[in-house]
Amino acid sequence: xxxxxxxxxxxxxxxxxxxxxxxxxxxxxxxxxxxxxxxxxxxxxxxxxxxxxxxxxxxxxxxxxxxxxxxxxxxxxxxxxxxxxxxxxxxxxxxxxxxxxxxxxxxx
Amino acid sequence: xxxxxxxxxxxxxxxxxxxxxxxxxxxxxxxxxxxxxxxxxxxxxxxxxxxxxxxxxxxxxxxxxxxxxxxxxxxxxxxxxxxxxxxxxxxxxxxxxxxxxxxxxxxxxxxxxxxxxx
Numbered sequence: 001x002x003x004x005x006x007x008x009x010x011x012x013x014x015x016x017x018x019x020x021x022x023x024x025x026x027x028x029x030x031x032x033x034x035x036x037x038x039x040x041x042x043x044x045x046x047x048x049x050x051x052x053x054x055x056x057x058x059x060x061x062x063x064x065x066x067x068x069x070x071x072x073x074x075x076x077x078x079x080x081x082x083x084x085x086x087x088x089x090x091x092x093x094x095x096x097x098x099x100x101x102x103x104x105x106x107x108x
Numbered sequence: 109x110x111x112x113x114x115x116x117x118x119x120x121x122x123x124x125x126x127x128x129x130x131x132x133x134x135x136x137x138x139x140x141x142x143x144x145x146x147x148x149x150x151x152x153x154x155x156x157x158x159x160x161x162x163x164x165x166x167x168x169x170x171x172x173x174x175x176x177x178x179x180x181x182x183x184x185x186x187x188x189x190x191x192x193x194x195x196x197x198x199x200x201x202x203x204x205x206x207x208x209x210x211x212x213x214x215x216x217x218x219x220x221x222x223x224x225x226x
Binding site for chain 1 (some may be wrong): 119141143145152153154155158160166168169202204207209211212213214215216217218219
């Protein structure tokens with residue numbers, strides 16, 4: 001098994017940049033995906049294969065990868081970006097999946 | 109419309125059983141890998157189980173030997189049979205579709221609440 005580590009919270013002012021990190025020993029070998037979950041709603045995929053943005057996700061969402069850490073960046077944060085963000089990965093054969101504990105993004 | 113709709117949640121006593129359903133529309137569950145993810149109240153997401161298009165399935169250690177994932181291709185529905193339920197199984201259960209390629213989930217249902225309590 002493996003773990004993914006995320007900081008529990010992050011506060012950011014509107015228009016500023018939010019950088020959310022996800023760390024894990026497997027990340028140099030395995031892709032990370034990111035999910036946004038607004039209060040009372042289901043998760044929504046906002047990034048996959050480390051840096052790929054799904055259709056319909058605003059361009060202010062981007063990501064980068066370096067060694068054991070993947071970073072989701074929200075540029076020009078808007079009030080609607082206030083949510084919990086979870087990273088996720090899997091082992092190399094897709095028999096075991098893990099979510100990070102999540103980062104709560106608060107827009108001040 | 110492409111969507112997933114879960115049902116079957118409810119209140120069950122410890123040691124009891126429940127079957128969750130996830131009806132898919134706009135795509136075929138048999139052609140995609142499908143998963144169940146749960147979320148305890150106020151907590152994060154926890155992967156529960158997955159079934160691949162070839163029929164292989166896998167489970168989290170926390171539910172192994174108690175939960176069973178399956179699908180009905182004719183009804184385009186995913187199931188999760190849950191037995192010997194415990195208090196720690198309480199939460200919202202989401203079904204989700206696997207995205208093309210490696211190991212992520214691109215479509216989620218709205219979830220169904222399971223409460224295990226006496």
